[in-house]
Amino acid sequence: MARKESDMKILVVEDEKKVASFIKRGLEEEKYEVVTIHDGEEGLATASEKSFDLIILDVMLPKMDGVTIMKELRARKVLTPVLMLTAKNEVEDIVAGLDSGSDDYLTKPFAFAELLARVRALLRRSEFDRGAEIRFADLRLDPVTHKVWRAEKEIDLTAKEYALLEYLVRNPNQVLTRTMIAEHVWDYTFDSFTNIIDVYVNYLRKKIDREAEKKLIHTVRGVGYILRDEE
Numbered sequence: 001m002a003r004k005e006s007d008m009k010i011l012v013v014e015d016e017k018k019v020a021s022f023i024k025r026g027l028e029e030e031k032y033e034v035v036t037i038h039d040g041e042e043g044l045a046t047a048s049e050k051s052f053d054l055i056i057l058d059v060m061l062p063k064m065d066g067v068t069i070m071k072e073l074r075a076r077k078v079l080t081p082v083l084m085l086t087a088k089n090e091v092e093d094i095v096a097g098l099d100s101g102s103d104d105y106l107t108k109p110f111a112f113a114e115l116l117a118r119v120r121a122l123l124r125r126s127e128f129d130r131g132a133e134i135r136f137a138d139l140r141l142d143p144v145t146h147k148v149w150r151a152e153k154e155i156d157l158t159a160k161e162y163a164l165l166e167y168l169v170r171n172p173n174q175v176l177t178r179t180m181i182a183e184h185v186w187d188y189t190f191d192s193f194t195n196i197i198d199v200y201v202n203y204l205r206k207k208i209d210r211e212a213e214k215k216l217i218h219t220v221r222g223v224g225y226i227l228r229d230e231e
């Protein structure tokens with residue numbers, strides 16, 4: 001099922017404030033949720049700590065350039081689609097950007113309609129990928145039937161347990177706070193009883209990890225959880 005624009009979060013890392021607010025305004029008119037950041041270091045931190053459906057990343061940025069951010073994100077296994085913005089004639093940037101794992105690029109100046117077309121295409125593509133089987137370590141998830149296997153053994157999960165596991169598997173190797181989990185899996189924030197998250201994680205652990213030699217779900221004390229393929 002296709003998601004609504006209002007469910008999609010886009011991160012824009014662009015130091016030229018005029019360009020950043022032009023993009024933000026336009027995307028918000030299309031009902032997307034937009035976060036803008038104006039320097040490279042903060043851009044990398046935000047892109048790795050929070051989860052987005054798409055990142056629009058300028059190449060020339062203060063503190064850290066877009067190509068370095070891109071490489072760092074992919075090294076951290078953040079697989080969010082990235083649309084890079086480059087100035088005209090920066091062919092080397094474009095090549096470096098695509099080599100570093102960005103999904104598409106757009107040269108400045110551009111018309112908003114063109115940006116929007118690229119954004120939609122990238123979001124559609126990742127939406128389509130959502131239908132494909134997802135794997136992490138010896139876990140396998142089928143997002144269509146919600147069937148789950150660990151080491152080829154089928155595991156029976158409730159709908160909520162499945163949603164929680166799918167969120168973990170789509171965001172591996174990053175710390176997911178209870179707030180992030182609540183927003184993505186329950187669609188709202190539990191202010192007063194975040195321990196419902198802990199309860200569900202424990203259900204999931206019993207089914208996924210208890211009989212396995214290697215545990216995949218790890219607690220980050222005081223923060224949340226991380227799915228990791230190592231102790």
Ligand code: CA
Pocket residue numbers: 014015016058059060061
């Ligand atoms: Ca710039």
